[in-house]
Amino acid sequence: MSAQIINFTLNGEAVSTAIEPHRNLVELLQRFDLLGARESCGQGLCGCCTVLVDDVAVSGCLYFGVWVDGKNVSTVEHLDADGSLSKVQQAFIDCGAFQCGFCTPGFVLMTHQLLKEDPDPSDDDIRHYLAGNLCRCAAYPEIIEAVKRAAKA
Amino acid sequence: MNQVGRNIPRLEVRAKVTGRADYTHHLRLPGMLYGKVFRSTVPHGRILSIDTEAARNLPGVHRVVTGADIKKLIPEPYYGPAFHDQPILALDKVRHVGEPVAVVLASDPHIAEQAVQMISAEYEELPAVYDEVAAMQPDILVHDVLRPAGTFADLKHLKGRGGTNVALDYHLRRGDADAAMAKADHVLEHTFKTQQCLHLAFEPFVSVAEPGDNKLTIYTANQSPSFVRIEIARLFGWPENRVRVKVPYLGGGFGGKLYIKLEALVSALSMLVRRPVKIALTMEEQFYMITKHPTTFRIKSGVSKDGRIVARTCQVYWNGGAYADIGPRVAQKSGFTAAGPYDIDNVSVDSYEIYTNRTPAGALRGFGIPQLVWAYESHTDLIARELGIDPVEFRRKNLLRDGRPQASGTVLNDAAIPDVFEAIVARMNWNAPFDRGTGTIRRGRGIAIALKAVISPTTSVAIINISADGSVTLLTGTVDMGQGSDTAYALIVGEVLGVNAEDVRVVHSDTDVTPYDMGTLGSRSLYHMGNAVRLAAEDARAKLRALATEAGLPEGTNYPPVEIFKKRYGMQAGNVIGAATFLPTYSAPDAQGLSTNVTPFWMVGGSGVEVEVDTETGHVRILWLINAADCGKPINPAVARTQLSGAAIMQLGFTLSEAMQLDGGQVTNASLADYKIPGIGDIPPMENELVTAEQHTGPFGAKGLGESGTFGVSPAIANAIHDAVGVRIMELPITAEAVLRALRVKEGRPLDDE
Numbered sequence: 080m081s082a083q084i085i086n087f088t089l090n091g092e093a094v095s096t097a098i099e100p101h102r103n104l105v106e107l108l109q110r111f112d113l114l115g116a117r118e119s120c121g122q123g124l125c126g127c128c129t130v131l132v133d134d135v136a137v138s139g140c141l142y143f144g145v146w147v148d149g150k151n152v153s154t155v156e157h158l159d160a161d162g163s164l165s166k167v168q169q170a171f172i173d174c175g176a177f178q179c180g181f182c183t184p185g186f187v188l189m190t191h192q193l194l195k196e197d198p199d200p201s202d203d204d205i206r207h208y209l210a211g212n213l214c215r216c217a218a219y220p221e222i223i224e225a226v227k228r229a230a231k232a
Numbered sequence: 233m234n235q236v237g238r239n240i241p242r243l244e245v246r247a248k249v250t251g252r253a254d255y256t257h258h259l260r261l262p263g264m265l266y267g268k269v270f271r272s273t274v275p276h277g278r279i280l281s282i283d284t285e286a287a288r289n290l291p292g293v294h295r296v297v298t299g300a301d302i303k304k305l306i307p308e309p310y311y312g313p314a315f316h317d318q319p320i321l322a323l324d325k326v327r328h329v330g331e332p333v334a335v336v337l338a339s340d341p342h343i344a345e346q347a348v349q350m351i352s353a354e355y356e357e358l359p360a361v362y363d364e365v366a367a368m369q370p371d372i373l374v375h376d377v378l379r380p381a382g383t384f385a386d387l388k389h390l391k392g393r394g395g396t397n398v399a400l401d402y403h404l405r406r407g408d409a410d411a412a413m414a415k416a417d418h419v420l421e422h423t424f425k426t427q428q429c430l431h432l433a434f435e436p437f438v439s440v441a442e443p444g445d446n447k448l449t450i451y452t453a454n455q456s457p458s459f460v461r462i463e464i465a466r467l468f469g470w471p472e473n474r475v476r477v478k479v480p481y482l483g484g485g486f487g488g489k490l491y492i493k494l495e496a497l498v499s500a501l502s503m504l505v506r507r508p509v510k511i512a513l514t515m516e517e518q519f520y521m522i523t524k525h526p527t528t529f530r531i532k533s534g535v536s537k538d539g540r541i542v543a544r545t546c547q548v549y550w551n552g553g554a555y556a557d558i559g560p561r562v563a564q565k566s567g568f569t570a571a572g573p574y575d576i577d578n579v580s581v582d583s584y585e586i587y588t589n590r591t592p593a594g595a596l597r598g599f600g601i602p603q604l605v606w607a608y609e610s611h612t613d614l615i616a617r618e619l620g621i622d623p624v625e626f627r628r629k630n631l632l633r634d635g636r637p638q639a640s641g642t643v644l645n646d647a648a649i650p651d652v653f654e655a656i657v658a659r660m661n662w663n664a665p666f667d668r669g670t671g672t673i674r675r676g677r678g679i680a681i682a683l684k685a686v687i688s689p690t691t692s693v694a695i696i697n698i699s700a701d702g703s704v705t706l707l708t709g710t711v712d713m714g715q716g717s718d719t720a721y722a723l724i725v726g727e728v729l730g731v732n733a734e735d736v737r738v739v740h741s742d743t744d745v746t747p748y749d750m751g752t753l754g755s756r757s758l759y760h761m762g763n764a765v766r767l768a769a770e771d772a773r774a775k776l777r778a779l780a781t782e783a784g785l786p787e788g789t790n791y792p793p794v795e796i797f798k799k800r801y802g803m804q805a806g807n808v809i810g811a812a813t814f815l816p817t818y819s820a821p822d823a824q825g826l827s828t829n830v831t832p833f834w835m836v837g838g839s840g841v842e843v844e845v846d847t848e849t850g851h852v853r854i855l856w857l858i859n860a861a862d863c864g865k866p867i868n869p870a871v872a873r874t875q876l877s878g879a880a881i882m883q884l885g886f887t888l889s890e891a892m893q894l895d896g897g898q899v900t901n902a903s904l905a906d907y908k909i910p911g912i913g914d915i916p917p918m919e920n921e922l923v924t925a926e927q928h929t930g931p932f933g934a935k936g937l938g939e940s941g942t943f944g945v946s947p948a949i950a951n952a953i954h955d956a957v958g959v960r961i962m963e964l965p966i967t968a969e970a971v972l973r974a975l976r977v978k979e980g981r982p983l984d985d986e
Binding site: 215 | 241244248252257515516713870903
């Protein structure tokens with residue numbers, strides 16, 4: 080399949096590239112050496128590939144790269160663009176909310192999204208909102224603590 | 233400042249929260265080809281033909297490789313840690329669905345994937361066997377002859393044995409179990425089963441091999457890089473130093489990424505095409521790589537009328553699948569604890585590792601212990617009920633204590649069994665009144681406690697490099713897959729050398745520079761490598777002092793290292809290298825399976841649980857879970873506690889929902905959509921208690937903890953369900969359907985299809 084030229088905003092910067100229509104967003108980001116979104120389950124169930132497109136979280140493994148044409152894409156790498164960690168990232172560190180770290184960028188991005196919608200979520204709100212992110216190391220209790228800590232920060 | 237015992241975040245936290253941590257998953261090399269695997273669709277069959285022509289002709293395909301091509305490169309292309317039984321690609325026969333038969337190589341993984349769909353193979357299908365007990369009969373043979381690895385003296389007698397699916401039979405005889413059983417007041421016998429489940433690390437299996445000038449570099453998500461190096465060198469007939477194995481962080485391991493997985497395949501492919509080759513599995517493909525043993529465990533106990541267990545016999549059948557992997561070691565090294573953490577004078581254990589036509593089974597967070605505990609702690613509870621003794625009281629009466637011999641004959645030492653047990657009992661407030669519920673919602677409580685011996689004998693080597701400015705670098709082969717080993721070692725180094733753990737550089741496995749380590753497995757690292765690290769740091773400290781003396785600095789003065797180097801070499805130059813090897817003492821078991829020194833340390837873990845059962849639906853709700861473990865003196869308590877918690881939650885999945893479903897050898901639920909792992913909504917209120925004891929032979933009193941949280945969860949839940957509604961679940965997982973079926977049988981109105 081022939082490549083299409085797409086133009087989009089990537090972590091605040093206007094970019095342009097050619098990509099074949101069958102490649103997903105994770106593959107597109109790899110071309111920009113952005114590796115924080117990772118394909119794991121390939122079904123949009125684990126959340127390891129979470130990316131924000133026009134401020135909405137999508138599963139990068141199920142989202143075609145060409146669809147971001149004209150859109151605004153934010154990955155986990157934009158959170159510390161100024162060299163300092165976001166309050167969510169710091170809270171994940173403070174609460175020990177990960178072990179192997181493979182799923183962590185997805186949880187961090189979803190937590191940002193959650194706190195934007197609801198600055199003071201209850202435990203149930205957190206569980207409901209993060210139900211689409213899985214962690215095989217099972218750092219869930221620490222993740223819930225981290226979300227609450229970030230909300231207070 | 234003291235370093236050991238500090239609660240510090242893992243050294244690599246920043247890289248992990250920013251998405252910049254290094255995993256093999258991400259690796260791309262110039263000129264790299266992607267391999268996609270064509271897999272067997274039959275569980276057992278002779279390969280009649282493989283048609284690769286259409287795949288070869290697809291534009292963009294570089295090459296299609298079959299077992300015959302591999303054999304031209306490596307005449308004996310069989311690998312494995314205990315048995316050399318697994319072909320790099322299938323030769324002559326396939327033994328399980330999903331077995332690799334051919335590989336397509338292409339610069340674009342999508343083209344390789346498309347080409348795989350164009351390959352076809354014809355098989356002469358053979359009858360298949362899936363059940364471990366059925367496979368004890370030699371009616372259907374998975375392998376014609378056994379092929380034990382020559383390196384293990386205790387496996388040599390198996391060489392060339394044929395006409396059997398039993399890869400290894402292990403026996404222990406202590407006292408006279410049959411005679412004691414005959415005289416016992418009560419004799420109870422039960423059979424328990426566990427299901428096939430798997431690790432499912434979120435970084436699926438991935439390996440890259442890059443051929444170079446008289447060398448081969450392997451980048452891989454693997455827990456045992458030293459073993460990979462030795463095994464690849466053996467396959468090619470090379471010296472070890474021609475193979476370089478590099479491992480960055482792992483996106484989860486849990487015992488799956490042990491020994492050799494994709495490494496032999498990518499190595500052979502890269503040598504065939506003289507280009508770097510990467511194979512990265514999909515989540516679905518992980519179901520055909522390695523799993524946790526399904527088991528059948530027949531357990532029988534003789535008990536005196538005052539509630540003492542006087543005899544116990546254990547027959548454990550481990551379903552190893554089509555290739556042995558580390559299964560024989562599981563059957564043996566965990567088998568000898570099959571009678572549980574109890575003081576029993578007469579014990580017999582028979583433990584069998586059995587080939588079947590399933591995905592191979594290996595080690596999964598517990599090295600077989602969770603399967604054993606499921607049976608012996610369910611059984612122990614049933615005995616207490618039969619005798620009308622409180623299950624806590626019954627265990628208390630029979631628990632093994634320091635100074636008493638375990639079934640192997642090794643006297644227990646530094647195993648805080650009573651402490652862990654009593655910690656759980658106290659947290660459960662066992663003697664207080666308990667609300668048992670009413671109507672269709674009933675409540676119950678359960679408890680379970682377990683013992684594990686770390687696998688022995690194993691070796692770890694560590695190197696410390698002090699640079700001329702005094703900064704410290706540690707080189708080890710331990711793989712940090714989230715357990716926090718880098719950080720624990722940095723704390724140990726910091727403690728010995730008087731530097732901050734955060735300032736210690738920990739170099740990840742690179743066999744060109746990092747020394748030998750047996751593997752990151754079985755909770756062995758903190759003890760074995762931790763001891764090696766401590767000794768290496770002490771060696772470096774002594775050498776630094778010697779350097780000060782050489783430099784003419786007066787003894788007993790405390791010059792900073794940078795001054796010592798400057799004085800000795802006239803400028804900021806030189807290194808001090810400290811090194812150490814740690815190998816604990818060990819006595820191999822005799823013909824009866826007995827040994828005076830069978831393991832360097834014991835792990836103790838247990839759980840208590842309160843459940844609510846809906847008698848109309850069989851649904852079980854965990855109201856509260858307490859997990860406790862003997863962690864010696866924790867090096868980093870905050871991280872240690874998360875290990876306990878994570879292990880227990882993982883085991884919750886294996887208890888309540890996870891099971892590979894087979895239909896004619898095909899896995900019918902090979903995806904996260906159909907194979908349910910715990911999510912954030914499944915976590916019950918939970919407490920995790922580190923029982924601080926002291927492992928006197930451990931580094932600063934510490935011992936391994938990565939698996940201990942898994943031990944007690946499953947039987948504690950089954951025991952609580954029994955307590956709530958009076959039915960006993962004998963097989964994992966405990967689904968609502970299983971509970972409902974048992975309830976209906978108990979009520980005398982079984983479901984229609986029973």
